[in-house]
Amino acid sequence: MVRFIVRRLFQMAVVLVVLSILLFAWLKALPGGPVSAILGERATPARRAALEAALGLDQPVHVQYFRFVERALHGNFGASTGVLPGEDAFQVFLIRLPATIELSFFAILLAVALGIPLGYFAARRHGSPVDSGAVILSLIGVAVPVFFTAFLLKYYVAVQWNLLPVSGRQDASLDATRVTGLFVLDGILTQEYDAAWDAVLHLILPTLALATIPFAIIFRITRASVLDTLDADFVRTAEAKGLSTRVIRGRHVLRNAMLPVVTTIGLSLGGLLAGAILTETVFSFPGIGDAIAQGYRKRDYAVLQVLILASAAIYVVINLLVDIAYAIIDPRIRTR
Amino acid sequence: MGVDAYADRRKDRIDALAARSVDDSPGVSLIASAWRRLRRNPVFLLGLAITVSFVVLAVVSPWLAPYDPAANPLIDQVRPQSNPIPGPEPGFPLGADDRGRDLLSRLLVGSRQTLIVGVLATVFGLIGGLVLGTLAGALGGWVDSVVMRLVDVMLSIPSLLLAFTIGALAARPSQWTLIVAIATIQVPVFARLLRGTMLAQRHSDHVLAARALGVKPQAIVFRHMLPNAMGPVIVQATLVLAVAIIDAAALSFLGLGNPDDRQPEWGQMLGASQQYIYDHPHLAIYPALCIIVVALGFTLMGESLREALDPKSRR
Amino acid sequence: MSATLSLRDQASPTSGPLLSVQDLQVTFTRQGEESFHAVDGVSFDVHPGQTVGLVGESGCGKSVTSLAIMGLLPKRGNRVEGVATYDGVDLLSLPSKQMRDRRGRDIAMIFQDPLSSLNPVVPIGVQVTEVMERHRGLSRKEAMPKAQELLERVGIPDPKARLKNYPHQLSGGMRQRALIAMSLACSPRLLIADEPTTALDVTIQAQILALLKELVVDTGTALIMITHDLGVVAGLCDEVNVLYAGRIVERGDRHGLFGQPRHPYTHGLLSSIPRLDAPRGEQLNPIPGSVTDNLPWTSACAFAPRCPHALELCREVTPVWELEPGGRGLRCHNPMEPEEVGHE
Numbered sequence: 001m002v003r004f005i006v007r008r009l010f011q012m013a014v015v016l017v018v019l020s021i022l023l024f025a026w027l028k029a030l031p032g033g034p035v036s037a038i039l040g041e042r043a044t045p046a047r048r049a050a051l052e053a054a055l056g057l058d059q060p061v062h063v064q065y066f067r068f069v070e071r072a073l074h075g076n077f078g079a080s081t082g083v084l085p086g087e088d089a090f091q092v093f094l095i096r097l098p099a100t101i102e103l104s105f106f107a108i109l110l111a112v113a114l115g116i117p118l119g120y121f122a123a124r125r126h127g128s129p130v131d132s133g134a135v136i137l138s139l140i141g142v143a144v145p146v147f148f149t150a151f152l153l154k155y156y157v158a159v160q161w162n163l164l165p166v167s168g169r170q171d172a173s174l175d176a177t178r179v180t181g182l183f184v185l186d187g188i189l190t191q192e193y194d195a196a197w198d199a200v201l202h203l204i205l206p207t208l209a210l211a212t213i214p215f216a217i218i219f220r221i222t223r224a225s226v227l228d229t230l231d232a233d234f235v236r237t238a239e240a241k242g243l244s245t246r247v248i249r250g251r252h253v254l255r256n257a258m259l260p261v262v263t264t265i266g267l268s269l270g271g272l273l274a275g276a277i278l279t280e281t282v283f284s285f286p287g288i289g290d291a292i293a294q295g296y297r298k299r300d301y302a303v304l305q306v307l308i309l310a311s312a313a314i315y316v317v318i319n320l321l322v323d324i325a326y327a328i329i330d331p332r333i334r335t336r
Numbered sequence: 337m338g339v340d341a342y343a344d345r346r347k348d349r350i351d352a353l354a355a356r357s358v359d360d361s362p363g364v365s366l367i368a369s370a371w372r373r374l375r376r377n378p379v380f381l382l383g384l385a386i387t388v389s390f391v392v393l394a395v396v397s398p399w400l401a402p403y404d405p406a407a408n409p410l411i412d413q414v415r416p417q418s419n420p421i422p423g424p425e426p427g428f429p430l431g432a433d434d435r436g437r438d439l440l441s442r443l444l445v446g447s448r449q450t451l452i453v454g455v456l457a458t459v460f461g462l463i464g465g466l467v468l469g470t471l472a473g474a475l476g477g478w479v480d481s482v483v484m485r486l487v488d489v490m491l492s493i494p495s496l497l498l499a500f501t502i503g504a505l506a507a508r509p510s511q512w513t514l515i516v517a518i519a520t521i522q523v524p525v526f527a528r529l530l531r532g533t534m535l536a537q538r539h540s541d542h543v544l545a546a547r548a549l550g551v552k553p554q555a556i557v558f559r560h561m562l563p564n565a566m567g568p569v570i571v572q573a574t575l576v577l578a579v580a581i582i583d584a585a586a587l588s589f590l591g592l593g594n595p596d597d598r599q600p601e602w603g604q605m606l607g608a609s610q611q612y613i614y615d616h617p618h619l620a621i622y623p624a625l626c627i628i629v630v631a632l633g634f635t636l637m638g639e640s641l642r643e644a645l646d647p648k649s650r651r
Numbered sequence: 652m653s654a655t656l657s658l659r660d661q662a663s664p665t666s667g668p669l670l671s672v673q674d675l676q677v678t679f680t681r682q683g684e685e686s687f688h689a690v691d692g693v694s695f696d697v698h699p700g701q702t703v704g705l706v707g708e709s710g711c712g713k714s715v716t717s718l719a720i721m722g723l724l725p726k727r728g729n730r731v732e733g734v735a736t737y738d739g740v741d742l743l744s745l746p747s748k749q750m751r752d753r754r755g756r757d758i759a760m761i762f763q764d765p766l767s768s769l770n771p772v773v774p775i776g777v778q779v780t781e782v783m784e785r786h787r788g789l790s791r792k793e794a795m796p797k798a799q800e801l802l803e804r805v806g807i808p809d810p811k812a813r814l815k816n817y818p819h820q821l822s823g824g825m826r827q828r829a830l831i832a833m834s835l836a837c838s839p840r841l842l843i844a845d846e847p848t849t850a851l852d853v854t855i856q857a858q859i860l861a862l863l864k865e866l867v868v869d870t871g872t873a874l875i876m877i878t879h880d881l882g883v884v885a886g887l888c889d890e891v892n893v894l895y896a897g898r899i900v901e902r903g904d905r906h907g908l909f910g911q912p913r914h915p916y917t918h919g920l921l922s923s924i925p926r927l928d929a930p931r932g933e934q935l936n937p938i939p940g941s942v943t944d945n946l947p948w949t950s951a952c953a954f955a956p957r958c959p960h961a962l963e964l965c966r967e968v969t970p971v972w973e974l975e976p977g978g979r980g981l982r983c984h985n986p987m988e989p990e991e992v993g994h995e
Contacts, residue, residue, distance in 0.1 A: 018489045031507035143631035145585050148624045233767040239723055241782045242754030255772050274496035278586055293590050296504055308501055312493045331772055331817040
């Protein structure tokens with residue numbers, strides 16, 4: 001188990017190194033090169049020249065790369081030019097992170113809480129109208145662009161029927177106390193329950209929109225996995241032992257069927273960020289996704305490079321955690 | 337029963353058996369049996385119907401559309417202040433867009449660009465994946481390690497963010513930015529898939545047999561391994577087409593699309609409609625519905641293909 | 652454990668059969684496809700302590716027969732008719748809840764592939780004790796020592812450590828031993844073994860067969876042995892039933908059946924086994940064709956297309972089941988005469 005984790009950590013380090021090389025190459029390939037990336041496109045020639053020297057752009061490529069890595073390790077990516085002008089790019093990431101964590105958490109929670117039971121239920125009724133209906137619904141869920149789902153929810157629920165807030169994370173007039181930056185948690189910690197409730201209301205629509213894709217994926221994997229497991233020889237053995245339905249479903253079917261689902265949940269967590277770019281943009285939800293979209297529109301490359309590197313790193317770490325979780329629940333890996 | 341008659345019967349049997357053994361060769365029987373199952377599968381037929389209609393529409397739409405998608409016959413009715421966009425009226429069943437152009441014509445002609453973007457992105461992604469996956473799977477060793485690390489890194493960036501990063505490299509976004517960006521995010525997917533099937537086959541009996549017979553490595557890869565990998569690749573490509581069309585819309589929505597809208601594309605129309613979305617939601621809803629239906633068509637077809645080709649589901 | 656079993660054996664009268672299967676029919680129906688008679692009127696008895704073999708090629712209906720008796724066929728897509736009386740109760744008409752109470756307690760089953768038949772994520776110990784928890788009302792703590800005894804009984808070395816192991820940590824033979832231990836956990840009076848050695852190496856096969864034989868003698872359990880391998884049957888079974896296309900075509904005790912096969916199919920099965928004592932250069936005689944080359948039993952002998960002895964009659968009239976004295980039974984229009992049998 002320890003060897004397994006060490007090996008995965010090593011792989012993770014390799015991935016991060018390759019990622020930094022790609023990011024470095026990307027910066028160099030940007031229209032205008034790294035100087036524009038840091039200063040923005042409208043910087044004065046004098047400042048450009050100064051920075052070029054400071055970055056060592058006259059040095060050989062590998063020296064430039066090591067300087068880039070050094071700056072990255074210090075969190076020094078330059079100042080934001082568009083998203084939060086003047087703010088340090090790494091700070092922008094830290095400011096925007098809690099919103100996306102909060103949104104992703106509720107989205108994945110919703111997707112798991114609905115996807116696994118529904119997938120199990122559909123598999124138990126394989127071939128029934130309920131099953132077929134659920135499968136077709138999940139296929140439609142994947143076919144609808146996330147931002148369109150978000151738009152429909154916003155247009156009807158928030159704008160037309162006026163049931164929920166249209167945008168943002170919290171009503172600014174509440175002037176809530178900040179502790180962690182996770183507004184719902186903050187509200188509970190400071191006992192400002194109206195602030196927590198307001199944050200929840202703001203989260204409902206973005207969560208629904210963001211959860212559609214992971215829900216569809218988790219639902220389908222659960223269904224397929226349960227179907228496979230129901231057909232497995234060891235379930236027949238359990239039946240032949242006359243075990244109670246409860247034991248057969250819990251110990252024999254579910255415990256095995258959940259293995260692929262765990263991996264899927266991990267992959268969905270990474271995929272959430274892609275959805276977050278769209279969802280946060282529609283709901284003007286000030287998270288990382290919204291910052292990425294703005295960073296692109298405003299050509300704020302300092303912010304973009306932090307966010308790309310950080311998102312990839314977060315994704316890699318999540319995958320490591322999922323692999324470890326998988327090893328814990330699957331003895332075939334744990335005891336190897 | 338005489339001895340000769342018995343001998344004849346045996347010959348018949350052996351012939352029948354031989355015929356069946358040919359039938360049992362993996363490629364033929366797999367496709368044949370898949371087709372038998374698909375022909376009766378309503379989900380597949382629905383997907384096929386949608387897909388075929390979409391392709392036919394994409395081909396004939398320029399002759400079908402009542403107006404030139406770039407012409408703006410209703411421009412004089414567009415009033416930026418009061419009621420900017422003309423609704424349905426005789427000759428214009430869906431009304432016009434924000435520049436007084438016939439919406440129906442634009443939707444019809446838009447199918448063509450949508451198909452082109454989807455197909456080209458998928459084909460480029462497939463070619464990239466084919467090269468990387470075949471190299472990794474067929475050669476193994478350090479080539480495999482290097483290629484797979486690269487693929488892992490590409491997969492470790494959320495797909496839309498990766499497409500975004502690629503798109504940001506273009507000084508001025510165009511149709512090609514979109515195609516290249518979407519193709520790039522499909523490369524690691526196809527590479528993994530092909531490497532997987534190659535690896536599985538490297539130790540399979542038919543490849544070992546070919547190697548034992550002294551067949552050249554290139555010939556083994558191209559004549560034995562690649563053709564066998566085509567089933568999963570075709571399935572994946574069908575599913576990727578749906579994803580490509582949806583992603584193209586998403587990137588257009590985020591401002592990465594083609595700014596030149598004389599040749600309309602659904603994703604671009606959807607993206608452009610954002611400004612007017614609260615006053616004129618139909619400008620978004622029509623292209624969105626087109627995208628959903630077509631993406632669903634490809635998905636239904638791909639999923640039922642996958643199910644039919646999966647030996648496990650052949651009960 | 653063996654002591655309690657033999658006591659129970661004495662308590663029940665040994666005269667009547669333990670299990671009596673009468674005219675069992677299993678029909679698979681699939682939407683839009685022709686229904687298929689997997690088992691087409693199979694009848695046989697199993698007496699307490701007796702070992703009965705069901706032999707035939709794959710697809711002859713032998714496994715379906717056992718699954719039907721156990722009530723383990725899928726709920727949809729098939730129809731089971733006939734009677735299977737166990738201890739005076741018809742298992743086939745038993746409500747599924749009561750059948751569940753009997754499975755694992757009165758009748759236990761051993762399957763073909765020990766790896767896939769064991770749950771990969773549950774320790775062996777739990778997989779053994781769960782049967783006792785269910786049927787004998789023991790707690791897991793009480794059942795563990797008994798599970799250890801069982802593993803020891805079936806010849807698993809270091810049973811205490813093995814209880815905590817997962818199936819993938821055991822060898823193929825050990826897994827099958829563990830499965831056998833599970834089946835014996837509640838001292839069932841009938842054991843059904845469905846190709847228990849097919850997935851194993853030859854040397855392990857012999858060990859497992861020896862273990863089964865020993866257990867049958869020690870515990871007095873009746874055994875239904877399902878196999879395509881006549882070698883397995885020859886060493887183990889008191890009575891052998893040969894199945895073809897869902898019907899029993901010949902029955903006899905193993906000496907009679909192997910010494911004097913009357914049905915051309917039985918004869919074919921026997922002569923397709925390589926023999927060490929055959930003269931060099933003699934060819935094997937495989938049965939031509941495959942099980943799919945059948946005629947329907949309704950108006951012919953199903954084996955006729957592959958039968959070297961077939962008459963015109965065989966393709967037109969269904970052969971009837973004829974019981975002969977001494978427990979021999981035969982379903983054939985043109986059986987082999989004793990002089991035809993032997994080396995050709």
